[in-house]
Amino acid sequence: MANLEINIGKLQLKNPVMTASGTFGYGSEYSDFMDISRIGGIIVKGTTIRARQGNPYPRMAETHSGMLNAVGLQNKGVDYFISHIYPTVKDIDTNIIVNVSGSTIDEYVETAEKLNLLDMIPGIELNISCPNVKEGGMAFGTSCLSAAQVVREVRRAYKKELIVKLSPNVTDISEIALAVEGEGADVVSLINTVLGMAIDSEKRKPVLSTITGGLSGPAVKPIALRMVWQVANAVKIPVIGLGGIMNAADAIEFLLAGASAIQIGTANFIDPTVTIKVMDGINDYLDRHKFKSVTDIIGALGDI
Amino acid sequence: MLDLILKENKVLSNQYNLLILTSAGKMPDILPGQFAEVRVDGSPSTFLRRPISIHYVDYELNELWLLIQVKGDGTRHLAAMKPGESLNLLFPLGNSYTEPSNLDANVLLVGGGCGIAPLLYLGSHLKNKGFQVSFLLGARTKDDLIELCEYQRFGNVYTTTEDGSFGECGFVTQHSVLNDAPFDHYYTCGPTSMMKAVARQAVKTKARCEVSLENTMACGIGACLCCVTDTIEGHVCVCTEGPVFNITKLKWQI
Numbered sequence: 001m002a003n004l005e006i007n008i009g010k011l012q013l014k015n016p017v018m019t020a021s022g023t024f025g026y027g028s029e030y031s032d033f034m035d036i037s038r039i040g041g042i043i044v045k046g047t048t049i050r051a052r053q054g055n056p057y058p059r060m061a062e063t064h065s066g067m068l069n070a071v072g073l074q075n076k077g078v079d080y081f082i083s084h085i086y087p088t089v090k091d092i093d094t095n096i097i098v099n100v101s102g103s104t105i106d107e108y109v110e111t112a113e114k115l116n117l118l119d120m121i122p123g124i125e126l127n128i129s130c131p132n133v134k135e136g137g138m139a140f141g142t143s144c145l146s147a148a149q150v151v152r153e154v155r156r157a158y159k160k161e162l163i164v165k166l167s168p169n170v171t172d173i174s175e176i177a178l179a180v181e182g183e184g185a186d187v188v189s190l191i192n193t194v195l196g197m198a199i200d201s202e203k204r205k206p207v208l209s210t211i212t213g214g215l216s217g218p219a220v221k222p223i224a225l226r227m228v229w230q231v232a233n234a235v236k237i238p239v240i241g242l243g244g245i246m247n248a249a250d251a252i253e254f255l256l257a258g259a260s261a262i263q264i265g266t267a268n269f270i271d272p273t274v275t276i277k278v279m280d281g282i283n284d285y286l287d288r289h290k291f292k293s294v295t296d297i298i299g300a301l302g303d304i
Numbered sequence: 305m306l307d308l309i310l311k312e313n314k315v316l317s318n319q320y321n322l323l324i325l326t327s328a329g330k331m332p333d334i335l336p337g338q339f340a341e342v343r344v345d346g347s348p349s350t351f352l353r354r355p356i357s358i359h360y361v362d363y364e365l366n367e368l369w370l371l372i373q374v375k376g377d378g379t380r381h382l383a384a385m386k387p388g389e390s391l392n393l394l395f396p397l398g399n400s401y402t403e404p405s406n407l408d409a410n411v412l413l414v415g416g417g418c419g420i421a422p423l424l425y426l427g428s429h430l431k432n433k434g435f436q437v438s439f440l441l442g443a444r445t446k447d448d449l450i451e452l453c454e455y456q457r458f459g460n461v462y463t464t465t466e467d468g469s470f471g472e473c474g475f476v477t478q479h480s481v482l483n484d485a486p487f488d489h490y491y492t493c494g495p496t497s498m499m500k501a502v503a504r505q506a507v508k509t510k511a512r513c514e515v516s517l518e519n520t521m522a523c524g525i526g527a528c529l530c531c532v533t534d535t536i537e538g539h540v541c542v543c544t545e546g547p548v549f550n551i552t553k554l555k556w557q558i
Contacts, residue, residue, distance in 0.1 A: 025527040033305060045529075053539050060520055060530035062352050067522060071529045074539055217351060269523040270343065270353060272305065272394070 002286035003293040004279065006040070008238045008260050009186040011095055011122055011161050013040035016255065016294055017279045020242050020265030021046055021099035021125060021165075022071065026085050027092060033272040038279070040261060041095035043125050044085075047115075048100075049107045051077040055132060061198035061207040066217025066244070067266060068196050070210040072132045073101050078111045082118065090120035097163065101127040105153050112158040123161030126154055126185075129192035131169060131214045138192075141167040144179040155184035163240065166190040166231070168220075173227045174234035181235045189240035189263065190231060191224045217266040218244040225257050232258025232299060246274070248281020255282075258299040306332075307390045308368060313383070316371075316450040320418075321383040322359070323370045325391060331368055334361050335400030336426035337516055337548040340370070341524035342382065343392040350378035352522050355543070357421040357493070358396065360428065360454070368393075369425075371451075373418035397524050398547045401426050401514050404489045407434050412487040413459075414502050416442040416476050419494025422516055424451070426491060427458035438462065438487075442476030442498070445469050477501035487511055493518075503551045503558050513551045517542045 004015035018041035019027075026044050027036045036042065054074025061068040076084075081098070089096050098115050102108035108126065115124055128141035128150055140146045151164055164180045166173055168191035177188050193214025198207040206212075224243020232239045241259030245251050246267045254262045267274045282294065291297055308325035316322055341353035360369035372382050385391065401422075404411060411430060413423040420441050427437045437459030443449040446469035455461045462481045463471030472479050476498060486509050492502040493516040506513035519542040521531035526544035533542050534555045540546075551558070 022529070023523075023527060025525075029523075029525050029527045054529065054532070057519060057532055057534070057539075059532065060522055060528070062350075062520075064349050065351055067352060069522075069528070069530055074529050074532070266522075269528055270351070272523075272525065 002283055002291060004283060006260055006294055008240065009161050011041070011187075013095060013261055014038070015040045015279045016261035016282070017251065017275050018043060018095075018240065018261055018263045019268060019275060020263040021127065023265040023268045026089055027096070028088065030268070030272050034276050037093040039094050039275050040279075041097055042092070043097045043099050043263065044089070045075055046073045046099045046101045046127050046130065047075050047078050047081050047111060048073055048102055049078055049111045051075065051080065056209040058207060058209055059213070061213065063196070063198065063215065063217070063219060066215055066219035068198055068208060068213035068215050069193070070132045070208045070213035072210070073130060078114050082114060086118055086121070090118070095122050096120065097123045097125050097161075099125045099127050099165070101130055101133070103133070105150050108150055109153050109157045112154045116158050116160065121160070123163055123186075124158060125163040125165050125189060126151065127165050127192070129165050129167030129169075131167070131193055131195045131212070132210060138167050138169060141176060141192075142170050144175050147176050148179040148183045151180045151183040151185050161186050163187040163189050165192055167192050168223060168227055168243075169195045174230050177231040177235050181237050185237060187238045187240060188231060188235065189242060191220070191227050191243045194220050194223060216244065218246055220244045221250060225253055228254055228259050229257040245278070248278045248285060251278050251282060252285055252297065255294065255297050256299070256301055260298055305392065305394050307392050310385050310387050310389050310391060311367065312387060313385055317447045319374050319448065320450050321372045321374070322451070323372060323382065323385065323391070325368045325370065326366050327368070331361060331363060331366055332396060334358050334368075334396040334425075336429040337400040337422050338396040338398050339422075339524075339547060340393040340395035341397060342370070344378045344381050345392075347377045347381040350381065353394065353524065354378050354382070355518070355521050355524055357516070358425055359421045360425045371418060371421040394524055398543055399545065401491050401516075401548050403430065403433060404435065404512070406488075409435065409488040410485070411435055411489040411491065412438050412440055412481075414440045414476055414490060414492040414494070414498070416494030416498040417448075419492070419498070419516070422493050423491065424454055424458075427455060431458040438481070440464075440476050440479055440481060442466075442494075475501070477505065490514070492516070500556060500558060503556060506551065507558055514548050515551060515554070516547045517549060518547065
């Protein structure tokens, strides 16, 4: 039994397996299938200052080895989270991280301030990369200037662990990562979904109500892996890797590329117990290769 | 999440197969209207699970029936399964149709196309509870009007075909029974245009009407928020708040 514990900044994780925002609800959706406290961290659904209805149906299109979604941050708002959801998640023995999104910098800051007051929420993940909202979201994450600006303002308001989730829909993701690191981000997580599109040829119409949507699943894994490797080589802060991880072998590739932890997203939809299988698989791998700790394989590609 | 074993794969027509599944353990309790998320193995273009209605449950024989309409690669793979193979199911999911409060209620179960699937189990459930059940089933042609004898076990069966090859000619919503006899409670599943027409009939006669939606979905357990429908309470997940909705809750233009 290898040691799977890992610290990411001030966050102490039992193991490097986390769940990606928007794919694991608030955890309770999965508690019939597994002991969710075994997970290293749960990033709960994107939360905004006010309730959002999200985009109209259809919001999803299956693709080869993946899916497009255009949910558009449907959530009941941060006040509802604090009054109704926080009491049900605060005693789960894992890191509950809230993903935060907004249309303006003020909205990000206001939401972060409210979450800063919750003792049992050790960190937030700033979503500057959602491709499915008209204002804000990805717009902040696609230029160094705006990414730096929003992180700077949130950093002033938020005292605990600040993770910034990066968009792959940029020319050079390392530049954005460096920009947010420079403004005090503690961790970066990447990648959010890749902007894509699906067309129904019979109807001669786009499948999604929003025309474009975010691609996730194994289809994006090589892109995600490349970007994690690039960012891990560019910044000094820890990197959380995600994008199409379906099993332990995928997760180990991200750790080898330089991620200190990983998130599992779309795979939860196919196997609700996949997180447990990935953590067991990482342990088996470490034992088989005679590593004592998961920290031994982070960025361990040797000289290349 | 359970692995079930395929006991029998019955070819019902050139587009419908009946999968009869069994389990080593006892089948869980399943309510009429619930569904399963079926994992399709071995089809590279099928990434997500397929939401499939529970067609029928035989607790004595420990059987779960799924009616498969071959539409794409996923359902083609399911229809090609051989007895003895296993199928991974996440079930039972979703809510259920609700029983009328009054045993004298005159109920009509209206299904079109593959939408007839949940109505067999619903019909058996209602009959067991002592209700008088009638089915109104529609299909394009006689060949697609499948399993009529199964439905006849639980009530009267009225039929329509679009080409007039069996039963009354036209759509289910044009069948004379809708105009001849008033029903107190309509249960329906099928194409949206058909369900809306049934809903219109229910509104006209002040009857209760429950519809089952089949929005495309990913997780089936309320996590991904992909399958939402617009209701008087805003967007809700069809997989957890539905698939069955009373029409008074939906924002349908009826």
